[in-house]
Amino acid sequence: MAFTPPRPLAILTTVHFLRQFVKLSKEATPGLVSMNSTFATGLPTSYSDHFSEIAQYNVHLNVLEKAWAAWYAYMQNDVLATGIMSFVIHELIYFGRAVPFMIMDKMPYFQKYKIQAHKMPTLAEQWQCAKLVLLSHFTVELPQIWLFHPAAQYFGMSTSVPFPSWQTMAYQIAIFFVLEDAWHYWLHRALHTPKLYKKIHKLHHQYSAPFGLAAEYASPIEVMILAFGSVGVPILWSAITKNLHILTMYTWIVLRLFQAIDAHSGYEFPWSLHHILPFWAGADHHDVHHEKFLGNYSSSFRWWDYVLGTEAGSASDKAAKGKKAAMAKAQ
Ligand SMILES: [Zn+2]
Numbered sequence: 365m366a367f368t369p370p371r372p373l374a375i376l377t378t379v380h381f382l383r384q385f386v387k388l389s390k391e392a393t394p395g396l397v398s399m400n401s402t403f404a405t406g407l408p409t410s411y412s413d414h415f416s417e418i419a420q421y422n423v424h425l426n427v428l429e430k431a432w433a434a435w436y437a438y439m440q441n442d443v444l445a446t447g448i449m450s451f452v453i454h455e456l457i458y459f460g461r462a463v464p465f466m467i468m469d470k471m472p473y474f475q476k477y478k479i480q481a482h483k484m485p486t487l488a489e490q491w492q493c494a495k496l497v498l499l500s501h502f503t504v505e506l507p508q509i510w511l512f513h514p515a516a517q518y519f520g521m522s523t524s525v526p527f528p529s530w531q532t533m534a535y536q537i538a539i540f541f542v543l544e545d546a547w548h549y550w551l552h553r554a555l556h557t558p559k560l561y562k563k564i565h566k567l568h569h570q571y572s573a574p575f576g577l578a579a580e581y582a583s584p585i586e587v588m589i590l591a592f593g594s595v596g597v598p599i600l601w602s603a604i605t606k607n608l609h610i611l612t613m614y615t616w617i618v619l620r621l622f623q624a625i626d627a628h629s630g631y632e633f634p635w636s637l638h639h640i641l642p643f644w645a646g647a648d649h650h651d652v653h654h655e656k657f658l659g660n661y662s663s664s665f666r667w668w669d670y671v672l673g674t675e676a677g678s679a680s681d682k683a684a685k686g687k688k689a690a691m692a693k694a695q
């Protein structure tokens with residue numbers, strides 16, 4: 365039976381339009397006519413045709429790998445295939461992950477988990493925020509996402525199947541988390557120096573009680589500076605090791621988006637990750653940064669702020685009290 369992937373109508377229409385556009389542009393190029401003319405001879409033209417053909421001749425691949433290979437075969441243009449996939453994944457995860465928190469805002473049961481319960485974001489505020497985020501996604505991020513495939517290929521990132529093992533993906537993603545966190549700590553801390561704060565970072569601090577959608581509410585310059593940690597680090601890794609699959613990159617970006625939206629969600633639960641991993645930052649860490657404007661500069665982990673004495677909020681209050689008590693004892 366043919367495999368039909370679930371795709372929203374709007375995406376399907378856009379993809380069809382882009383594919384037709386690419387096909388027409390190629391037909392206008394003499395060297396590529398023969399490749400496209402084969403479509404008239406009964407070779408696969410729809411996504412499910414490509415999937416069936418790949419499935420028939422590549423029985424060793426799993427369903428995801430077949431779906432992946434069929435997508436690239438169907439698109440006939442790797443730059444577009446990667447570009448569309450990257451943009452759609454980013455939008456679906458970013459807005460999709462924020463929705464559950466917006467629903468919780470309306471449910472009295474969850475109020476007890478809201479960190480700054482007295483500052484509930486209104487729907488109008490969230491819509492205002494979403495509009496700027498969308499504008500930034502389409503004007504600043506979309507062109508960069510489009511450049512991603514050529515850059516990835518230049519630096520030796522693989523897009524082929526089979527996929528790497530989960531162990532390879534896991535250790536690489538763990539390294540990206542650690543390196544991104546270090547980049548984020550130092551650059552975010554630099555963005556809090558008076559000049560840079562006023563010119564660049566102030567916009568992100570518009571909401572002193574953040575909510576999920578505010579994760580990427582920032583100046584385009586800030587988006588580019590901090591995005592280097594998320595996108596530039598894996599590209600550098602690929603350039604040095606020549607061992608990175610684009611699926612690992614996608615999985616990392618999805619996890620990093622989850623981290624950023626959770627950190628801005630404004631909700632602290634008894635089951636939040638930092639209760640299991642005490643060095644994980646989470647909303648408990650970043651919410652205080654928005655409330656107090658100072659301290660807690662890192663993104664995923666607490667170690668930089670802890671070691672360099674830049675913790676904000678109750679953790680630092682406790683530490684300061686501890687230090688004071690120790691000093692008083694010593695005197
Ligand atoms: Zn900040």
Ligand SMILES: [Zn+2]
Pocket residue numbers: 568574579628650654
């Ligand atoms: Zn923030």
